[in-house]
Amino acid sequence: MTDDLPDREPDLPSAFLDIPGVRNFRDAGGVGALRKGVLYRSGSFHNLAPEGAQRLKALGLRTVIDLRSPVELEVWPDLRHGLDHETLNLPTLPANREDTDRPWPEDQETLYPFMAETAGPSLVAAIRRLGTSDGVPAVVHCAVGKDRTGLTIAVVQSLLGASDADITADFLLSNAGLGLLDGPTPYLDETGTERVSRPVSAPLLASSLTWIRTHHGSVPAYLRSHGTTEADLTALRTNLSA
Known part of the structure; x- marks a missing residue:
C-alpha cells in the first residue's frame, strides 16, 4: 500500500489540514468526547515536505504511531526534517503471512474482519501511548490513512463514547481525502506491483466492529483480552476527552 493516488479534492471538510507531502491528514477529534487538537490521522510521512514538517511542529506533535509493516518502512521510511517526536511502529497486520492461521485477505x-482479529496488540500499545501525559498531540498513520488507520481511530473514538454513525461518517472522509469519491484508483505497492485502491464504505468498518463485538462482546472487552487494563482505558479517556 502506498500513496501514489490522485491529488486530494480541492474542497475538503474542515477536519482536513494541509500538510505538504502528507496525504489525507485530518483531525480525528470532535467525534464523541474526543477533543480536537490531540489526535490526528493521515497517510505516511515518506514524502513529507520541509514546509509540512514545520506545520506539524506548530501542532506540537509528540508521537507518530505508524501502523505499516516492516517492509513498507524499509521501502518508504517516514521523513522527519528535524522533528523530534517519538515514533512507534505498531503494525496492524502480521509481519509475515505465516504468522496467522487464517487465509490472508485478498480483498x-x-x-x-482480518484486521480486527490481528490488530489487538497494536491497538493496546497505541492506547497506552495515547494515555500518557507526553503522548499527545499524536498522529496515527498507515500508508494512505484509510484502512488500518481507519480501524485504529474507530476504536479510539468508540472508547471516547462516539456512536457508530459518527465514527463511520469520519471514517468515510478518507474517500474525499484520497480522491476516491469517483471510484477505485490504481497505485503501486511496496513491491512495485500495480494494484487498485478502492474507496472505503460503511459496511467495511461495520464488519470490523461486528467481529470485535461478536467475539468479545464490546470494544473494551476486546482490548482487555489483549492486555489492556481499566487504568489504561481511564488514562486514555482522561487524556483525550474534551
Missing part, C-alpha cells in the same frame, strides 16, 4: 471485504 477489502475479508481485510476488515
Whole structure:
C-alpha cells in the first residue's frame, strides 16, 4: 500500500489540514468526547515536505504511531526534517503471512474482519501511548490513512463514547481525502506491483466492529483480552476527552 493516488479534492471538510507531502491528514477529534487538537490521522510521512514538517511542529506533535509493516518502512521510511517526536511502529497486520492461521485477505471485504482479529496488540500499545501525559498531540498513520488507520481511530473514538454513525461518517472522509469519491484508483505497492485502491464504505468498518463485538462482546472487552487494563482505558479517556 502506498500513496501514489490522485491529488486530494480541492474542497475538503474542515477536519482536513494541509500538510505538504502528507496525504489525507485530518483531525480525528470532535467525534464523541474526543477533543480536537490531540489526535490526528493521515497517510505516511515518506514524502513529507520541509514546509509540512514545520506545520506539524506548530501542532506540537509528540508521537507518530505508524501502523505499516516492516517492509513498507524499509521501502518508504517516514521523513522527519528535524522533528523530534517519538515514533512507534505498531503494525496492524502480521509481519509475515505465516504468522496467522487464517487465509490472508485478498480483498477489502475479508481485510476488515482480518484486521480486527490481528490488530489487538497494536491497538493496546497505541492506547497506552495515547494515555500518557507526553503522548499527545499524536498522529496515527498507515500508508494512505484509510484502512488500518481507519480501524485504529474507530476504536479510539468508540472508547471516547462516539456512536457508530459518527465514527463511520469520519471514517468515510478518507474517500474525499484520497480522491476516491469517483471510484477505485490504481497505485503501486511496496513491491512495485500495480494494484487498485478502492474507496472505503460503511459496511467495511461495520464488519470490523461486528467481529470485535461478536467475539468479545464490546470494544473494551476486546482490548482487555489483549492486555489492556481499566487504568489504561481511564488514562486514555482522561487524556483525550474534551
